[in-house]
Amino acid sequence: MKPEDMFVMDLKTKEYVRKPQSYKPSACTPLFLAAYTMRNAGACIHTHSQSAVMATLLYDKEFRIANIEQIKGIPKVVEAGNLSFFDTLVIPIIENTAEEEDLTPDLSKALVEYPGATAVLVRRHGIYVWGPTVTKAKIINECIHYLLDLAIEMRKFNIDPAGTIGSEKHAHK
Amino acid sequence: MKPEDMFVMDLKTKEYVRKPQSYKPSACTPLFLAAYTMRNAGACIHTHSQSAVMATLLYDKEFRIANIEQIKGIPKVVEAGNLSFFDTLVIPIIENTAEEEDLTPDLSKALVEYPGATAVLVRRHGIYVWGPTVTKAKIINECIHYLLDLAIEMRKFNIDPAGTIGSEKHAHK
Amino acid sequence: MKPEDMFVMDLKTKEYVRKPQSYKPSACTPLFLAAYTMRNAGACIHTHSQSAVMATLLYDKEFRIANIEQIKGIPKVVEAGNLSFFDTLVIPIIENTAEEEDLTPDLSKALVEYPGATAVLVRRHGIYVWGPTVTKAKIINECIHYLLDLAIEMRKFNIDPAGTIGSEKHAHK
Amino acid sequence: MKPEDMFVMDLKTKEYVRKPQSYKPSACTPLFLAAYTMRNAGACIHTHSQSAVMATLLYDKEFRIANIEQIKGIPKVVEAGNLSFFDTLVIPIIENTAEEEDLTPDLSKALVEYPGATAVLVRRHGIYVWGPTVTKAKIINECIHYLLDLAIEMRKFNIDPAGTIGSEKHAHK
Numbered sequence: 177m178k179p180e181d182m183f184v185m186d187l188k189t190k191e192y193v194r195k196p197q198s199y200k201p202s203a204c205t206p207l208f209l210a211a212y213t214m215r216n217a218g219a220c221i222h223t224h225s226q227s228a229v230m231a232t233l234l235y236d237k238e239f240r241i242a243n244i245e246q247i248k249g250i251p252k253v254v255e256a257g258n259l260s261f262f263d264t265l266v267i268p269i270i271e272n273t274a275e276e277e278d279l280t281p282d283l284s285k286a287l288v289e290y291p292g293a294t295a296v297l298v299r300r301h302g303i304y305v306w307g308p309t310v311t312k313a314k315i316i317n318e319c320i321h322y323l324l325d326l327a328i329e330m331r332k333f334n335i336d337p338a339g340t341i342g343s344e345k346h347a348h349k
Numbered sequence: 350m351k352p353e354d355m356f357v358m359d360l361k362t363k364e365y366v367r368k369p370q371s372y373k374p375s376a377c378t379p380l381f382l383a384a385y386t387m388r389n390a391g392a393c394i395h396t397h398s399q400s401a402v403m404a405t406l407l408y409d410k411e412f413r414i415a416n417i418e419q420i421k422g423i424p425k426v427v428e429a430g431n432l433s434f435f436d437t438l439v440i441p442i443i444e445n446t447a448e449e450e451d452l453t454p455d456l457s458k459a460l461v462e463y464p465g466a467t468a469v470l471v472r473r474h475g476i477y478v479w480g481p482t483v484t485k486a487k488i489i490n491e492c493i494h495y496l497l498d499l500a501i502e503m504r505k506f507n508i509d510p511a512g513t514i515g516s517e518k519h520a521h522k
Numbered sequence: 523m524k525p526e527d528m529f530v531m532d533l534k535t536k537e538y539v540r541k542p543q544s545y546k547p548s549a550c551t552p553l554f555l556a557a558y559t560m561r562n563a564g565a566c567i568h569t570h571s572q573s574a575v576m577a578t579l580l581y582d583k584e585f586r587i588a589n590i591e592q593i594k595g596i597p598k599v600v601e602a603g604n605l606s607f608f609d610t611l612v613i614p615i616i617e618n619t620a621e622e623e624d625l626t627p628d629l630s631k632a633l634v635e636y637p638g639a640t641a642v643l644v645r646r647h648g649i650y651v652w653g654p655t656v657t658k659a660k661i662i663n664e665c666i667h668y669l670l671d672l673a674i675e676m677r678k679f680n681i682d683p684a685g686t687i688g689s690e691k692h693a694h695k
Numbered sequence: 696m697k698p699e700d701m702f703v704m705d706l707k708t709k710e711y712v713r714k715p716q717s718y719k720p721s722a723c724t725p726l727f728l729a730a731y732t733m734r735n736a737g738a739c740i741h742t743h744s745q746s747a748v749m750a751t752l753l754y755d756k757e758f759r760i761a762n763i764e765q766i767k768g769i770p771k772v773v774e775a776g777n778l779s780f781f782d783t784l785v786i787p788i789i790e791n792t793a794e795e796e797d798l799t800p801d802l803s804k805a806l807v808e809y810p811g812a813t814a815v816l817v818r819r820h821g822i823y824v825w826g827p828t829v830t831k832a833k834i835i836n837e838c839i840h841y842l843l844d845l846a847i848e849m850r851k852f853n854i855d856p857a858g859t860i861g862s863e864k865h866a867h868k
Contacts, residue, residue: 226499229499230503230506233503233506234517243819245821261791261793261819272416272434274433274435299514300417300418300434322743326745326749330749330752332851333749333752333850335752341818344752399668403679406676406681407679407690445589445591446607473590474607475591501675570765572841572844572848575764576845576848576849576852580852617860618780619780620781646762646763646764647764647780648764677852
């Protein structure tokens with residue numbers, strides 16, 4: 177990807193300052209804008225990773241995982257610093273819509289209801305992850321996907337990813 | 350792969366215009382021709398991917414998956430445009446034969462019976478996927494393999510890949 | 523790997539014609555020699571792949587898989603040509619020993635008892651695969667590992683890899 | 696990674712002889728030092744691999760695996776030479792703490808209680824693996840991760856990784 181492959185938008189006017197000739201803007205643009213404006217994000221990542229989709233099939237309203245070291249890579253958002261090992265990472269799950277841009281109201285609502293969220297899962301679709309910079313968004317995204325993968329493996333052994341430390345002893349397959 | 354490694358056939362006369370010296374034509378040639386002539390395909394891909402084979406062991410006459418975002422990457426074929434998130438992707442499954450060319454009658458029959466199919470699974474063997482161009486066939490193939498992989502993971506949790514949205518809540522392992 | 527990294531042995535005298543200075547000969551040498559002398563193999567491959575080890579934990583005396591297209595990549599050995607789709611691939615399993623060279627008697631015995639075998643599994647250890655040339659041994663090895671991987675996935679769904687076509691319908695998890 | 700990216704510490708004085716300008720020392724430093732001083736290790740590797748974390752969820756006080764060829768890649772530590780195929784590899788599991796450096800007392804205790812250990816697992820966190828040199832630590836680490844992966848697959852089939860040879864016959868799913 178080169179600079180000339182990228183869209184450049186003026187955040188205030190929402191007008192494109194520069195456009196590549198051969199692409200059309202992502203249908204996710206209003207979703208990225210929600211992260212940029214409501215969370216002051218510097219970058220937003222969207223994936224259709226299978227672990228994100230599986231998580232939305234195994235959880236109802238929220239993906240929850242607790243007491244795993246990798247949680248320490250996730251920012252608290254509502255204040256400086258990251259979650260601790262003993263915290264529970266909560267990622268809200270919103271329902272999918274026929275068109276990607278129609279996710280915007282529910283995504284915006286989730287951002288209000290979950291002021292500490294740095295990601296939103298979309299049922300049977302994927303995940304949006306953001307952060308203050310491109311580098312930090314990539315690190316957060318990597319941590320979240322690690323935790324999604326792990327949670328699915330835990331569920332294969334009937335271990336509750338949000339369970340207390342020691343609860344796994346009573347949960348083996 | 351270089352141009353001189355490829356077979357070039359005249360579609361009308363079925364005669365080779367050019368042949369590499371050191372290869373023999375694929376046993377799949379009549380199957381590729383069925384996609385080219387009956388579907389006006391510009392490219393046809395054949396894989397023995399394990400997820401394709403597993404899908405034919407977990408499904409009877411048709412592979413079916415519904416309400417997954419990635420379905421939006423699959424063309425409707427019978428009319429312009431792609432399937433929607435709320436559509437069900439249906440891929441017919443035909444039985445395998447001792448020799449690959451003997452699959453042609455059943456593949457052709459499936460193409461007639463499933464006018465919207467852009468792929469055919471072969472039990473205990475693999476899959477044929479086609480599209481209007483090489484690039485589009487590769488995208489369709491990637492989407493289908495994503496959905497095959499996901500369906501198998503869903504089945505590990507007893508979730509019906511063709512179930513309605515919300516049916517997954519009653520299906521967990 | 524460069525030519526000077528390889529051991530060159532005279533097959534008749536079993537003496538090394540050339541040795542790299544910094545390596546010692548593989549403990550598998552007598553096992554490779556069994557394939558070279560008893561099967562006239564041109565190359566022998568040994569792996570500790572997890573699917574080979576898992577197969578030896580899921581099967582008793584023989585690994586068996588039938589009616590999968592990839593079986594057509596395995597030579598019949600006892601006569602020219604490869605197995606057909608309707609054939610059953612049988613790979614004998616021998617017990618492991620403390621030292622690799624002590625596998626030689628059981629491997630040799632398996633070669634006599636299974637004249638059609640082009641591979642031998644070693645319980646809780648791995649697999650030996652051979653073929654008439656390096657290229658063919660690599661193709662056979664790739665086909666066998668594909669089939670080992672698939673068989674383990676089939677077992678996760680309680681499908682018998684050696685079952686008849688259609689038996690999978692009654693076997694789903 | 697280049698030499699100027701590395702921290703160089705005087706083992707006696709615990710003072711940095713050289714520091715890269717743009718990094719801060721790892722929070723694992725006291726843990727690495729425990730391996731260097733208590734085991735005379737030449738290198739220590741720390742990973743958050745999912746198989747290490749899963750192992751700490753499936754085992755209580757110790758990870759145990761026996762009678763697998765790859766165990767022969769693990770040194771006995773208490774004397775020269777490596778474990779044999781018939782030996783049981785035992786890796787102690789310690790509880791995680793909020794801060795990585797606070798693991799030091801429990802890690803040090805495990806090193807005393809398990810004089811033959813060449814690795815320590817940390818519950819819901821990861822693993823520390825060491826060896827006499829960088830190359831040997833990498834080989835040991837690779838063998839241990841192979842065994843962790845395999846043990847988790849064995850558990851999916853209800854096979855006890857530390858069971859006797861033949862116990863797997865009574866354990867299939």
